[in-house]
Amino acid sequence: MNYREQLKDRQRIVIKIGSSSLTHPTTGNLNLIKLEKLIRELVDLRNQGKDIILVSSGAIAVGKKAAGLKDRPDRIAQKQACAAIGQCRLMMTYQKLFGEYNQIAAQILMTKNTMLEEATRVNAHNTFQELLNMGVIPIVNENDTVSTYEMRFGDNDTLSAIVAALVEADLLILLSDIDGLFTDDPHKTSKATFIDMVDHMDERLMQMGKASTGTNVGTGGMVTKLTAARIATESGADMVIANGKDVHVIHRIMEGKQFGTLFVAHRKEEFSLADYVEAGY
Numbered sequence: 001m002n003y004r005e006q007l008k009d010r011q012r013i014v015i016k017i018g019s020s021s022l023t024h025p026t027t028g029n030l031n032l033i034k035l036e037k038l039i040r041e042l043v044d045l046r047n048q049g050k051d052i053i054l055v056s057s058g059a060i061a062v063g064k065k066a067a068g069l070k071d072r073p074d075r076i077a078q079k080q081a082c083a084a085i086g087q088c089r090l091m092m093t094y095q096k097l098f099g100e101y102n103q104i105a106a107q108i109l110m111t112k113n114t115m116l117e118e119a120t121r122v123n124a125h126n127t128f129q130e131l132l133n134m135g136v137i138p139i140v141n142e143n144d145t146v147s148t149y150e151m152r153f154g155d156n157d158t159l160s161a162i163v164a165a166l167v168e169a170d171l172l173i174l175l176s177d178i179d180g181l182f183t184d185d186p187h188k189t190s191k192a193t194f195i196d197m198v199d200h201m202d203e204r205l206m207q208m209g210k211a212s213t214g215t216n217v218g219t220g221g222m223v224t225k226l227t228a229a230r231i232a233t234e235s236g237a238d239m240v241i242a243n244g245k246d247v248h249v250i251h252r253i254m255e256g257k258q259f260g261t262l263f264v265a266h267r268k269e270e271f272s273l274a275d276y277v278e279a280g281y
């Protein structure tokens with residue numbers, strides 16, 4: 001059995017979807033058809049008996065549209081206000097769609113502090129565990145509305161890897177606006193070539209994300225996805241970056257098919273989540 005096929009057996013899966021994959025590029029409005037398909041994918045995995053956690057961006061993008069702003073807000077208070085508006089709109093949509101399949105969803109909002117303090121970290125862990133035991137799909141985002149600059153994760157790629165480590169997930173899937181990792185940013189150079197699998201993460205690989213820092217819609221670019229890959233693989237989870245334009249890619253990955261870039265897990269014996277968060281990754 002090749003390594004890809006082993007993904008069929010992964011039991012606890014964190015799936016992250018970015019703002020650019022949730023919205024129409026032309027208008028910035030939510031892509032409802034894609035959201036419906038995403039929810040069907042997730043509920044079907046749940047029906048197979050898998051534990052599923054969704055890390056969803058989009059609060060600021062949705063709030064920005066609702067507030068009638070043209071550009072992504074840059075002032076922190078404006079971003080936080082947009083997140084406050086957008087997060088509940090987003091959750092309302094998720095609740096409705098999950099409800100159509102009788103699937104219970106829950107909201108978990110976190111800051112870096114949640115991970116740094118032992119008491120809140122253990123609380124968060126226990127809450128996730130309890131929800132998963134109940135068959136619920138937790139939907140996670142950063143608590144953008146209250147997190148200060150110092151206490152922000154700042155991007156959901158990193159947050160999703162932290163969550164994967166916290167819940168001892170065995171697979172993290174990042175849905176992006178691109179097929180996976182290339183040797184360079186393909187939007188900037190036609191010479192960039194696709195990387196199918198990464199078995200070892202070194203400095204040269206980490207540099208591959210440095211060419212760009214994301215779109216007008218999202219925040220992270222490839223840098224944060226590579227940071228996420230380091231955290232996830234060292235915590236013991238495989239990670240795949242795949243294109244979220246067709247969310248059925250989730251099932252294809254779970255069937256062991258060759259989609260996206262696969263980062264192979266190499267659990268570090270001395271892995272400590274608090275140390276990772278403290279060190280700023």
Ligand SMILES: Nc1ncnc2c1ncn2[C@@H]1O[C@H](COP(=O)(O)OP(=O)(O)O)[C@@H](O)[C@H]1O
Pocket residue numbers: 018019020021175176177178180181182183184185186187208209210211212213214215217218219220221222223
């Ligand atoms: N080495 C690389 N391989 C692939 N994409 C890269 C690379 N370096 C930079 N990028 C850029 O990162 C973008 C994906 O990040 P981002 O815009 O934050 O998307 P998302 O909202 O899906 O997280 C790609 O569209 C691409 O332009």
Ligand SMILES: N[C@@H](CCC(=O)OP(=O)(O)O)C(=O)O
Pocket residue numbers: 017018019020056057058059060061083141142144154155156157214217218219220221
């Ligand atoms: N927490 C923010 C998203 C942060 C983020 O990483 O965004 P993205 O690059 O779209 O995954 C929000 O909900 O708007």
